[in-house]
Amino acid sequence: MNRIICDEYEDLSRSAADIVADQIGKKPDSVLGLATGSTPIGLYEELVRRCDAGKIDFSKARSFNLDEYYPIMKNNPQSYNYFMHEHLFSKVSFSSARILDGETDDPLGECAKYDEEIKAAGGIDLQLLGIGVNGHIGFNEPAESYSMPTYHVKLSGSTISANSRFFTDGEKPPTSALTMGFGAIFGSKSILLLISGASKAQIAKKLFEGKIHTGIPACLLLLHPNVTVILDRAAAAEL
Ligand code: GLP
Secondary structure (H helix, E strand, C coil): CEEEEECCHHHHHHHHHHHHHHHHHHCCCCEEEECCCCCCHHHHHHHHHHHHCCCCCCCCCEEEECEEEECCCCCCCCCHHHHHHHHHHCCCCCCEEECCCCCCCCHHHHHHHHHHHHHHCCCCCEEEECCCCCCCECCECCCCCCCCCCEEEECCHHHHHHHHHHCCCCCCCCCEEEECCHHHHHHCCEEEEEECCHHHHHHHHHHCCCCCCCCCHHHHHHHCCCEEEEEECCCCCCC
């Protein structure tokens, strides 16, 4: 894995934007795998700035998001649909932007269709990832075995409590989600993993031990030939 350590979160975001810009520069109709969570927000802000300045153009690019809560209404401010619209898609225009449907009454059918659509698009060129404090990737939670196809997953207690900070007014966070499995993630030609903040220092340390810990989904990324990890100083503190 290539490792880039930046001083501050802002530097991490700019460095990540350079990699996305490079990908789009080389292949304007790239298929991007996009992620949610607080970590990529700075990257999305930087991409919007560069778009506004005419330095990058996503109009030919297609995107697939990693995951979505299930069930959840698209207009729920905590849905990843809402998040992506707010941070990127309302400001930057993509040729197509696909997100798993948290409103579907056929979650299994939706997951199968998603994998077909990714395949039909030729797979993902650059997959952006964040990481959970427990090492989850997308919503692939620590488990004894990992799913290759996109699937409907029950969330772990640790993820529900980590994400409950976003749900206010007594609204309970969903206990399940739809997520890309490792098939689409691994099928991606390149992967960009962003790790920010002191709360991620322990999991970053585990990841860079260079061992495949089966209970840590992110460790599977060690097997992918083209992964770049960008960390800020706080997340890299234990390396
Ligand atoms: C959620 C998302 C993940 C994301 C993780 C970390 O659980 N499903 O894709 O990586 O949060 O989020 P944050 O960047 O806010 O720490």
